[in-house]
Amino acid sequence: MAVATKKPSVLSKSALAKVDQIIARHKDQPGPLLPVLHALQAEFKYLPEEALVRVAIGLDIPLSKIYGVASFYTLFNLRPKAEHVIRACESAPCHVRGAKEVIEALENALGVKVGEDTRDGRFTLELSSCIGVCGVAPAIMIDDEVFGNLTPDMVPGILARFN
Amino acid sequence: MDMVTLTIDGRKVQVAKGATILEAAKAAGISIPTLCHHPDQAVKAVCRVCIVEIQGQRTFQAACAYPAGEGMVVKTNTPAVREARKLIVELILSRHPQDCLKCEKNLHCELQELAENLGIRDVRFEQEVREFAEDHSTPSIVRDPSKCILCRRCVYTCHEVQGVGVLYPINRGKDAIVAPAMDKDLADLACALCGQCTLVCPTGAITERDDTAKVWAAIADPQKHVVVQTAPATRATLGEEMGLPAGTLVTGKLVAALRRLGFDRVFDTDFTADLTILEEGSELIERVKTGGKLPLITSCSPGWIKFIEHYYPDLLPHLSTCKSPQQMFGALAKTYYAEKAGINPKDIFVVSIMPCTAKKFEGQRPEMNDSGYQDVDVVLTSRELGRMMRQAGLDFEHLPEEDYDLPLGISTGAAAIFGATGGVMEAALRTAYELLTGKTLEDVDFKAVRGMESIKEAAVPVDGLNVKVAVAHGLNNARKLMDKLAAGQADYHFIEIMCCPGGCIGGGGQPFGTNNAIRGKRIDAIYREDQRMEFRKSHENPVIKQLYAEYLGRPLGEKSHHLLHTHYTPRSKY
Structure with missing residues (x-):
């Protein structure tokens, strides 16, 4: 069932399409979350909240768990970083x-x-x-x-x- | 069954293979201290308080996680073990606020009890308490993460028992804390506000919002006519809150206590539970006869309502439009009762005693004002009422048994069982059977829908129709039923969902220490209450008959529709 997200989108349409592609690419492999997070960071240099919400829906994993994983590893950026x-x-x-x-x-x-x-x-x-x-x-x-x-x-x- | 024999503290113990050392010790009457362990949860083994010495092992092992082995020699009480446990708890205390005397959990805190049991009189480490913003964003639950000891009990309950999953450990090492994603407020999350986390939290990191001051103020205000209603489940748990054994039924003492606290009228939510059966039973019959949306799903449990609004908004048309008994009571107290008693409804102050933290949210829903006023003014949990009784110095155990006031205090056994999982279903079946067949139901006990089994199903022949019903309690079980329904694989007529395990007797506002064994005792008490009632079918309640005759007209009529029915709000998951 599609559930709308609350906030207006900050990512562009093409960026969101990219997020969905990344999710689709890893969805069916065992333990898809870390590969998806890696691919997202390679794409955006950080993990935008909106992308994580899409991951939560796409992989059917609670957002709290995704944020728990993303915040556990220091190599994941939860905000845009300097150069x-x-x-x-x-x-x-x-x-x-x-x-x-x-x-x-x-x-x-x-x-x-x-x-x-x-x-x-x-x-x-x-x-x-x-x-x-x-x-x-x-x-x-x-x-x-x-x-x-x-x-x-x-x-x-x-x-x-x-x- | 395969058994293993081991020696614990010099005593031979035989247990089933796979049992932990903790379980083996318990069987031998040896109590090993624990903190993150909870009897209804999977092993976490994160706090290490339960460490024991196992002969031949280089290091101590956590008894809660380590399987008992054949020939194993375990010591639970050596100087080195005691010292190591002390060290572990001192390390926890060095990061825990020391304002115990002012804490909501004072005298109910498992960390406090553990510190005492281990004989800690000094903490050898510098205090380094982390500061976090408290979360007061909801009317139901308060989070104070500075008191979190990372035991992860709330995480287990939120994810595995309730299938909600808004809390999780974030960050790592010394920065780790249990929090919602992005550190959001609970009000901004798809949290059901069930409060099951408040029951399992060993410290004061998650508690109910305390509204007792508002009630004391209303009682002290001579302008206010303060009426109180008591939820079905509270008569089976208030005794426990006041120190009596779990499962003690205290209906009459509860009434006496509320009078002594100064409430002007002591009424019963059981009255409107009976009314719910008349309205909801009629709704079911109407939907079956007119080809309406089936299965019909119960709507009494506000945590369940918030859950379905967030997670299954497409299924909202299945919900009964009936308000919960609490809200029906509020609407009637400020209309029907106000008229009968000749009191201006603006001066009536309605207090609910509920087993539930989500009821606080329900009471504040913007649509719950059909009387022209906020129908229910303040909702107190069983724990908050216990607090008021202690503040008033009531000797609860020795109070006399008193009766509820008329007219909104008259009820049946069918209403009492609303407090246990399956109770609403059973009460509805008792009435639906008689309304549809016109015959007397001789055996009123529908035992197939009772008890702690996660999902219960039954088929009941009523007037040529085989009525198929299902009952789930705990939101993770509700989720399983809803997934089935969404997939078109649920051909039930009627589904009862209760948000909390065991139903309301296991609600998030019930006494601390609630676990599934205690839930079972409370359920037994609820069915004892049913058996001792003069009337056991909701439609036999004489005051309900009178209410329809002189005020409402008929079930699902215009006045009922206005005062007793409601609508729902689709919400997002994120």
Whole structure:
């Protein structure tokens, strides 16, 4: 049964068609939710609420559960992000190897706090759970690229590569 | 059955294979403390409070999840186990507000009880309580996520028992919290407001909205003529709320207590439950005779109504147009009763004592003002009435048994059983049979529709027609029936749906500690009430006859249509 959504659409018609295509592509495979969320993020760079509502209806999964999954993984964006997303690992190995100082250096260099975007829209600074490179702790990811064995003084040079 | 034998605290215990250590210990009379565990729910094993020592294992194991094994040696009460449990609860307490004396759940909180049972007198960790906005967006339920301990009981109930699924754990690690999607308010969600989450929450994170102050104010106002109605199920649960054993029937004491609280008239929703049977039974007969929309589905349960409005709006034409007994009462109290008693309806203040949080929402529906005023002014749950009685210092157990006031206090056994799943169906069958056949129904007990089975079906021959009926309780069961109906696979004439497991006796406003075993005891009490009544068929209620004769005319007549029937609002799911 079709159930209308409450709010007027913010996504364009073609964007909504894209969402429906993604749902249709994965609908019948076992465990369709994560592949759908990945595909949506690849398409929109984040997970728009309206798209998640369509996923809830299309896959017949409660929206609360979808939001629970989407908010569990730090790699899913629930809001539009800046051009580059910096994810500083906050798990224990990075922590004991000096992640705190690296994160402070990032905050100082960017002029933002964790969770914020720079005013020019270039960088979003976020924390992440383990990114799986404990051998080179402390580490950060910028977009898909990993930077390890960091010290605070290395931060400006790394950021400069994205300017 | 395959059995296993194990040793718990030096005692040999034999249990069925597959039983958990927790169950095995219980069978041996050993009580292991728990927190996230709930007897009616699947294993979650997230709180770790029930850890025990198993010989040969490197770490402690959660007794609620670990299967008892042959030859296993378990210790539940060693210094190391006690210390580890304390540590776990101290960690929980370090993130839990310490304003217990002012909490809605004070003295009913499972975390509080656990802290006491473990002998916690000090928390060795710094307090780090997270601040969240409280959700007061609905008239029914208040959420205070800062008190959430992430046990996930409400999640299980909301998804698996009620099939609603608006609550879920979001975020991860130290940021995790149970919340609706996008952190929305409950009012903006397809929440049925059933309040089953308030029954399973071990702390004060989800509670009913407390409206007792409004009722105290009305009672104290000399201008107001305050009348109270008591839902069928409340006579089987108020005793429990006041400390008597589950399943104690307290009809007469409840009436006495309400008089002592200062209500001007003590009436009974059972009266309008009888009236509902006359109206709804006539509606069923009319739909069968005129080829109307079938199956007819009951409309007494406001959580069910909100659920179908959100999730199955296409099926709304199946609903009976009858208002619930609560709302019929409100409309009559401010019209028929006002006229009879010579009181200006604007001065009448109607209070309902309900087993239900969704009734608070129903009372505030904009269409529920057919008397010219808001028909029901305030709805209190059984728990809130208990609070008022304690505030008034009533010695409930030793109150005398008193009778309801006339005229809206006269009822039948058919009305009493509205409080249990299958009761509305049974009451309707008793009356429909006699109205259609003109014969006396000798055996009034329709046992096929009684009890805790999830979906009950029966076929009853009435005057040459084989009346096919179905009964569901708990919204997940309702969902199964509605899916069948939507798929065209349900050829019933009449369906009864109650939002809450067990029916109203298991409602979201009932005493804390409600579980399915207790629901069973309350159901037994409801049928005892039915048996002791002078009249057991709604159409035999003498005041109902009088009401039709001197005021309403006939069932489904013009006046009935105006005062006793309603319409529904399709709502969206998201």
